[in-house]
Amino acid sequence: MKRSLKVTVITLFCIVSIVTQLSLSLAAKRTLEVWASGGKVWEDTYQEFQKTHPDIELKFVPLTGGFDERKQKLLSAVAGGVPPDVMWVDRFEVSQWAAFDALTPLNKYLPKYKVSSSQYIRQTWDEAIFPWDNQLYALPWQTDDRLIFWNKDIFKEAGLNPDKFPVTWEEWLELNKKLTKFDDKGNVTRIGFSVVEGLGANGAEWALGWANGGEYMTARSTKVTLNNPKLVETLEFLVKMTDASGGVEKASSFQGTWGTEVQAPFFAGKIAAMINGDWTFESIARYAPNLNFGVAPIYRRDIYKKEKKLVPITFSGGHAFAIPKGAKNPDDAFQFIKWITSDGTKAHRKASMAFSASMNRPWAPIIYAYQASNKESLEALAEQPVSQAIKDGVKLAHEVLAYTRFRDRSPAALLMQREFLGHARDEALYHKKTPKQALDDANKVIQSELDRLIDEWENRTGRKLK
Amino acid sequence: MSRLKKNKEEIITAYLCVLPWILGLSIFIVGPIIASFIFSFMDYSVVLPPKFIGLSNYKKMFFEDPLLWKSLYNTLYMTVIGVPLNILLSLSIALLLNQKIKGEAFFRTVFYLPSIVPQVAMSLLWMWILNPQIGLINYLLSLFGIKGPMWLASEQWAKPAFIIMGLWGIGGNMVIFLAGLQNVPQHLYDAATVDGANIWQRFRYVTLPMLSPTIFFVLIMGIIGTLQIFTQAYIMTAGGPMDSTLFYVYHLFNKAFRDFHMGYASAMAWFLFIIVFAVTMLNLKLSPRWVYYETE
Structure with a gap:
């Protein structure tokens, strides 16, 4: 008798706590899970996103390890059916992911969120298109030459x-x-x-x-x-x-x-x-x-x-942000990758300049895929104490x-x-x-x-x- | 009746106690082993659903992938040359350190120390030691007027370089041999000495037979370990130059995690398993000819 009482109490407690958890998480903001690079500059950039998008809660998971290791993590998450909402990819691998049907095509989101290829450096945009089906699978973030x-x-x-x-x-x-x-x-x-x-x-x-x-x-x-x-x-x-x-x-x-x-x-x-x-x-x-x-x-x-x-x-090579197939929240995810590859590059530059200054290092810009941001980069560089x-x-x-x-x-x-x-x-x-x-x-x-x-x-x- | 019940309870308790281990084994080891066997007959790229393709992976492996044979050759080269050398050297040092000498504990520590250095750190360190221009090895060789080879930059010398590097980590085997040597009963040596055996004869007819089970163990473990060699090549040479350090498991890794060709990689893994199994069986078969167990 005593024993069964104990069991009942424990079971009840479990049920109550699960229900509370569930209702709490349902009532909370929409969360967006992002797997990308970590570090001070990125964290500052994400915070800027948080400020401008208060209704979305960013859950950021820094990708650690080398090139191979990062890819394996993403691969197993996608295969396991628990992909993040947004992931950071090497642009030249976008076609490999796309051929394996691991990414969400982005074309249908472009008009809805007013994103146009002309805003980005042409080649970086093209590199995110899978040539077999001509669909865009990522938004380009940065490039080099x-x-x-x-x-x-x-x-x-x-x-x-x-x-x-x-x-x-x-x-x-x-x-x-x-x-x-x-x-x-x-x-x-x-x-x-x-x-x-x-x-x-x-x-x-x-x-x-x-x-x-x-x-x-x-x-x-x-x-x-x-x-x-x-x-x-x-x-x-x-x-x-x-x-x-x-x-x-x-x-x-x-x-x-x-x-x-x-x-x-x-x-x-x-x-x-x-x-x-x-x-x-x-x-x-x-x-x-x-x-x-x-x-x-x-x-x-x-x-x-x-x-x-x-x-x-x-x-040129470079990186991009993509939405894995099976992401729970593709619309918010698209808003995020739109922001991080456009206005977000400005926040990223600001954060990287602040970081360099705090470390007493000279600063020189990286090249973003977003054209408008690069003009500002060059203007910012003109003010810098470099040769x-x-x-x-x-x-x-x-x-x-x-x-x-x-x-x-x-x-x-x-x-x-x-x-x-x-x-x-x-x-x-x-x-x-x-x-x-x-x-x-x-x-x-x-x-x-x-x-x-x-x-x-x-x-x-x-x-x-x- | 109550005794039976108690027994049953005990059995259940016992099973509950080993349950975590059984679960771990079946989920993380036996499960994947079975899965990899099934995948080896499939085209499987992880993200897409697997597709049954019969023996295609095996066919491709044996007839259309020259790198497979090259990587197998590289791996066997390391095994055939590296493992005996390793045993010879670790046994010699164990014999030396088994003498009653001053600072015995100190020397044992010194020789054991390198084997606790993690593989990655060891690889980075040895990239410097092996550097043909500024490395220690070629400097030492130059003292004797020898112009050292290009080591990791050379197709012929990259594998020997790895073997030499492996000899640095013989501490583990040395400790096993030392333990084996402690187990050789003193009375056998005494008897041999009385019979007039010299030091070589004592080694050949007492130490070696008594130590043969230890040597056998080290040999089997060494072969299995070397057939799976990977880290050094991944860090130091990326399989180069000219695929001369592309070892079997590295090739498998490329296929699995770089090309997402899991079915093919699973087939490769099973082929490696068969090789390891065959080599080990052969060793077991041959062992009665030279391994002596005291209990026999």
Whole structure:
């Protein structure tokens, strides 16, 4: 008797508390769960959202860990049917998520919330469109691009014109040979001109392929064209460049001796020139404010050869915000991603400037996908105590965006990256295969995976791509 | 009657006590094992519903994926060369440290210490040690007039570099061997000495047979562990240069978590299981020829 009383009391207590919890949460504000980057700047930005949207309660979960780890977390949440309302994605992976039906198409929300593609940098918007169904799957947040950076002091010392960077690839090779230095044991002590990712450059391979008139895939990303003659020629050039700076083995052991921050190879004079991202300006301002450097765009080689005209080309990546399939609250989620990619970028800039000031660091802007915000960034930069060279450089980085391109959107994008930069390029750099052979082989591997993905997608959606 | 009831109650209590473990085992270990077996016959990209495709994954694995064989070769290379070296060195050091010498505890600690360094920290540290230009190893070699290889930057030397790095962490095995050595009864040595056995003979005919179960254990664990090698390659070389450190599990990881090709990765996992199982069975089969159990 006594025992059953106890059980009854406990059961009653449980029921009451569950009911209270439920009714409390029903009465509360609409909550929005966001999985994105953390840190002070972001938290301040989210608070600004909270201020302007008091009826939505933001539940923010910072994504920790590396690139792979973040993706696995999102993947298991989506697969498990408990996705967040909003998630932060690498833009070049949007197509992979979309092909797996993991994201909500955004097209129907655009007119409702008055969002137009013209507000964003065209390429960043396009990169969030999945080419197989032409639907938009994310709103672009930020982007970047690549330029040539060179150390003017080293140029002067070598008797070169420090104010002008040569345009043709033949001149680049000469320059690299001239500026690469070895010690008496044959170790590399300075790379003349780095155009290989991981050996001082970033994103150069993609940009140079386009500069040469090459295409990595067909327009709708159904055929891989990695082995077209233009890209083969580009890879041949990369091999020549690497051989000129001691060969890949010596160059990578030299790379192992590099430091970071103040000791970064470009600041320490270990790289005379490189193709690298616009974030380099912020690093220069912070770690090498007195560096005597020059910046120039990469130019289209094919056009220059034919018409002697200088047309810039560069490579952009970046991030975006998306709404996973099965998100409980897609309308609020869209309001959030609209805000965070537009007005929110202003709040983000303000927060990042305040943060830099509090840390006593110089500030230089990142590039947002939202056009209006970038104008303000440049105005804010003009007031900053950084060198004119940095201000001019950042301006140039914004200007060449009009010519930028992004990696081909496809569910096999990651495999393409791995096969192109991880395998084919290395096989050529290590002289294991000719560039042609290496790209032929990689092309086959990617195409076979792509065909599988196309089949899967066609069967599921009942649509035809070919 | 009441005794029976009490028994029943005890049985229930016992089951309740092990229930958390049984639940954990079945939900987190047995469940996924069965699931992975089923997925290995499916096209499964996690987010989309899985689709049955028969033996396609296995067919693709065996006939259309050259990287699979390359990664298997790399892994077996590490096993065939790395594991015996590891045993040889840890046994030698255990023998040395089993002597009654001054500072015995100190030396044991020193040799054991590296094996408590986490894999990630160890990998980062060794990237410096192995650097061909400024690394310790090539500096030491240069003292003898040897020009050291390019280690992690070289297709031929990257795997040996990993093996050398692995030898730094022999402390775990050394401790196991030390424990095994303590168990060799002194009277056997005494008897051997009386019979006129020299130090080599005492080692060969007393220590080695008595230690053979320990060696066997270390061998099996070493093989299984090395067949699953992953962290070093993930952190230090990303599988390069030229796939020379693309180990089996790393390839599997790429397929599963980078390409979302879970069905294929499951098939790979089962193939690895069969290899591990076969190797272990072979070892067990061969063991009576050289492993001596005192109880026999």
